[in-house]
Amino acid sequence: MSTDQRERTRIPPAAASPPQPEASPDAAPTSRRRRTERFHHRLFVTPSVLVLLVLALYPLLFIAAAALSRSSLGQPFQEFTGLQNLRAAAGDPAVQDSMLLGTSYGLGVAAVSTVLGTATAVALWRSVSSGAVLRTLLLLPMIVPPVIVGILFSFIFSPSGGLIDTLLRQFTSFSGSFAVLSDPSWAIIGVAVADVWEWTPLVVLLVFTALLGQDPEILEAAQLDGAQPVQQFLHVTLPTIAGTVAAAFLIRLILAFKVFDLVYVMTSGGPGSSTQVPAYLIWRAALQNFDVGMAAAITLVLAVVVTLVTLPIFYLTKRLRDD
Amino acid sequence: MPTKNSIPRHAPLALAAVLSVVALTACSADAGAQSQGDAASGDYDGEELNLLLNASHEGAGEWLAEEYEAETGVQINVTTVPYDEIASQLTLDQQSGANTYDVSAPWYVSLGDLAADGSIAPLTDYVESTPEIDVEDFIPSIWEPYALVDEEIYGLPFDGDIHALFYNEEILERNGFQEPPATWDEYAEQVSTITENEGGDGVYGAAVFGEQSPMILGASFANRLAGFGGDFLDGEGRPVINSQEAVQSLEALEDVWEDALPTPAETDFGAGNSAWFAGNVGFIENWTDLGVRSQDPESGSEVADGWGVTYLPRAEEGERPRASLVAGFSWVVAGNTDKSDLAQQFITWAASAEVNAELLTALPPTGIDPNRVTSLEDETYSEDFPQLQEVNESTLDGALAWPTGENATEAAQVLTDEIAAHLSEQRDSAQETLDTVQSEWERLLVD
Numbered sequence: 001m002s003t004d005q006r007e008r009t010r011i012p013p014a015a016a017s018p019p020q021p022e023a024s025p026d027a028a029p030t031s032r033r034r035r036t037e038r039f040h041h042r043l044f045v046t047p048s049v050l051v052l053l054v055l056a057l058y059p060l061l062f063i064a065a066a067a068l069s070r071s072s073l074g075q076p077f078q079e080f081t082g083l084q085n086l087r088a089a090a091g092d093p094a095v096q097d098s099m100l101l102g103t104s105y106g107l108g109v110a111a112v113s114t115v116l117g118t119a120t121a122v123a124l125w126r127s128v129s130s131g132a133v134l135r136t137l138l139l140l141p142m143i144v145p146p147v148i149v150g151i152l153f154s155f156i157f158s159p160s161g162g163l164i165d166t167l168l169r170q171f172t173s174f175s176g177s178f179a180v181l182s183d184p185s186w187a188i189i190g191v192a193v194a195d196v197w198e199w200t201p202l203v204v205l206l207v208f209t210a211l212l213g214q215d216p217e218i219l220e221a222a223q224l225d226g227a228q229p230v231q232q233f234l235h236v237t238l239p240t241i242a243g244t245v246a247a248a249f250l251i252r253l254i255l256a257f258k259v260f261d262l263v264y265v266m267t268s269g270g271p272g273s274s275t276q277v278p279a280y281l282i283w284r285a286a287l288q289n290f291d292v293g294m295a296a297a298i299t300l301v302l303a304v305v306v307t308l309v310t311l312p313i314f315y316l317t318k319r320l321r322d323d
Numbered sequence: 324m325p326t327k328n329s330i331p332r333h334a335p336l337a338l339a340a341v342l343s344v345v346a347l348t349a350c351s352a353d354a355g356a357q358s359q360g361d362a363a364s365g366d367y368d369g370e371e372l373n374l375l376l377n378a379s380h381e382g383a384g385e386w387l388a389e390e391y392e393a394e395t396g397v398q399i400n401v402t403t404v405p406y407d408e409i410a411s412q413l414t415l416d417q418q419s420g421a422n423t424y425d426v427s428a429p430w431y432v433s434l435g436d437l438a439a440d441g442s443i444a445p446l447t448d449y450v451e452s453t454p455e456i457d458v459e460d461f462i463p464s465i466w467e468p469y470a471l472v473d474e475e476i477y478g479l480p481f482d483g484d485i486h487a488l489f490y491n492e493e494i495l496e497r498n499g500f501q502e503p504p505a506t507w508d509e510y511a512e513q514v515s516t517i518t519e520n521e522g523g524d525g526v527y528g529a530a531v532f533g534e535q536s537p538m539i540l541g542a543s544f545a546n547r548l549a550g551f552g553g554d555f556l557d558g559e560g561r562p563v564i565n566s567q568e569a570v571q572s573l574e575a576l577e578d579v580w581e582d583a584l585p586t587p588a589e590t591d592f593g594a595g596n597s598a599w600f601a602g603n604v605g606f607i608e609n610w611t612d613l614g615v616r617s618q619d620p621e622s623g624s625e626v627a628d629g630w631g632v633t634y635l636p637r638a639e640e641g642e643r644p645r646a647s648l649v650a651g652f653s654w655v656v657a658g659n660t661d662k663s664d665l666a667q668q669f670i671t672w673a674a675s676a677e678v679n680a681e682l683l684t685a686l687p688p689t690g691i692d693p694n695r696v697t698s699l700e701d702e703t704y705s706e707d708f709p710q711l712q713e714v715n716e717s718t719l720d721g722a723l724a725w726p727t728g729e730n731a732t733e734a735a736q737v738l739t740d741e742i743a744a745h746l747s748e749q750r751d752s753a754q755e756t757l758d759t760v761q762s763e764w765e766r767l768l769v770d
Contacts, residue, residue, distance in 0.1 A: 181588075184748065273740060
């Protein structure tokens with residue numbers, strides 16, 4: 001049972017819905033008062049709406065307008081081209097491959113981060129009294145700038161004296177060179193490892209907070225009923241934090257879809273096109289090829305893909321939280 | 324009493340005043356933008372000029388700033404960014420309205436895109452009315468790609484930048500080679516032998532620049548294309564990137580991929596040059612200024628007096644050497660600068676034969692290669708670096724230049740991506756790889 005549920009159950013049904021006003025001769029002044037209240041509500045909400053319009057709607061309109069026009073970096077909106085950019089982007093094999101790569105990468109990285117993050121959070125929760133320093137240390141990767149993470153993992157994967165290379169030479173009979181980042185199959189895994197290392201602490205933080213919010217009485221009751229630790233986790237803890245875990249997976253998925261800096265630093269999209277994730281492709285179209293129209297079109301295609309991939313997870317998250 | 328719709332009597336007066344102020348402001352701004360002076364006579368003493376340069380030109384930027392301030396009293400502020408970000412930085416600076424930069428020196432391939440966006444100013448009228456620029460003295464094969472977009476002049480050559488083949492004399496001797504290779508086949512053979520003999524000790528046949536960037540992997544391919552006598556475009560400007568010579572070039576690159584310093588796909592300038600200075604590679608294709616740095620005691624070079632340099636290999640022995648203009652840079656004036664007169668005078672000075680000759684031999688090394696016939700034949704350069712001078716003379720006739728004009732940057736990137744995909748075994752054959760590039764180039768450069 002979630003905290004929300006507990007809160008909801010304490011509210012008596014009568015209090016949940018306001019009493020219905022009775023019809024009276026004072027209906028006109030009441031109606032006037034309501035109009036005034038509505039006006040005040042709108043007045044107070046207006047700044048927020050305006051901010052939302054500026055921060056959310058304007059960029060969206062800009063992207064849409066750029067996608068429908070011939071736009072370069074220095075001269076946006078030169079000529080209306082209709083759906084030409086969108087058709088070109090959707091039909092471009094490089095964009096299609098990139099979307100497929102981005103989706104697989106996002107789902108894979110989000111799944112691994114969520115499993116590792118949840119396991120770490122549970123371990124921390126079990127040792128809640130003794131792990132303050134450890135908890136802080138575990139959060140450090142999230143604080144390190146992604147560029148540094150990229151450089152760090154480039155060193156780790158370096159075939160000339162990197163950590164992996166040294167370990168292989170030291171403890172095995174391996175004598176060749178194992179270049180993770182220049183192998184078309186391994187390069188994306190190398191980037192994913194760095195990504196998981198960097199962002200798993202976010203999942204830890206979210207799940208750990210949810211674990212702390214658990215009602216200890218329920219756990220105690222389960223213990224008194226003879227439930228083993230595994231049973232307690234599967235039947236009590238996991239249902240309680242399931243909504244948060246799903247939300248963490250969703251956040252992690254969206255972050256993974258947006259990965260750019262690690263790819264830029266570690267592989268420059270290569271070898272070949274093996275790490276050309278959507279964000280890298282968009283950067284290249286806009287800032288290397290000066291084709292802002294195409295970059296905006298790829299962004300819209302990406303938005304559709306991300307929406308299609310995340311919608312089921314949104315519903316799942318909502319359902320788990322409501323349960 | 325005036326009626327509701329009547330115009331107050333003082334309104335025309337106020338309107339006239341406002342218009343006068345606007346006109347005066349406009350005139351004043353215009354005068355600022357167009358004002359003429361002579362920097363060498365001190366007319367711009369105390370003014371500032373902001374330069375945007377490639378990070379590898381930081382030394383040259385410092386040298387230029389110091390000298391120009393001493394000569395004119397103009398303060399030069401240098402900002403450096405990675406070589407592949409100059410064009411976007413310059414464009415974004417103006418598009419955002421910041422207009423920080425007055426002068427820049429981007430890769431010559433990006434001139435077409437910068438001109439199309441209005442990010443750089445045309446210089447034709449200025450160059451034609453300024454005889455001291457002495458256009459005829461620029462190395463002819465460099466002038467056209469480094470300066471022109473269609474028929475309009477947008478840049479003045481700054482850094483010639485051709486690659487030559489440097490070799491470690493000791494490594495060659497240890498492996499029984501008396502002479503550096505004259506052909507790409509000989510090169511592959513020597514590289515393979517050295518790696519086979521000394522790879523276990525961390526010494527490899529060659530550092531091959533293979534990082535997926537036009538100026539790195541693209542340059543390695545262009546070196547071979549020049550050697551095999553190929554071209555990017557034919558005489559009419561149509562792409563011929565899937566020619567027999569281009570296929571041979573890609574195959575020649577593939578031949579040394581496995582024997583090169585591990586791993587070529589990750590070898591950028593830093594990794595390649597470090598291996599060269601440490602004496603861990605037999606060969607490196609690099610800019611001719613590497614010779615100056617190899618002799619510089621401050622650069623930590625362990626190969627001083629133990630290296631040689633020669634022309635890039637060719638298809639057959641005895642063929643005429645051909646330079647490959649892989650990464651030259653041009654001086655440009657920012658499209659929105661309000662210091663265009665001073666900026667033009669600065670680039671005229673910075674592209675002059677005297678300044679170029681000084682930069683060639685300055686210490687610490689500035690990374691600049693010859694851009695003029697006079698500086699190429701400079702006495703000090705000839706005395707200090709006779710081998711480099713000889714190699715650079717190959718630019719005088721028929722050098723290979725990248726395509727220029729609008730979309731040329733994207734075309735270079737497309738080629739680089741496909742080459743990288745081929746070398747990482749994501750494509751079936753060299754011919755198919757280059758056929759794909761050909762079709763993309765026709766879309767980008769012709770349609």
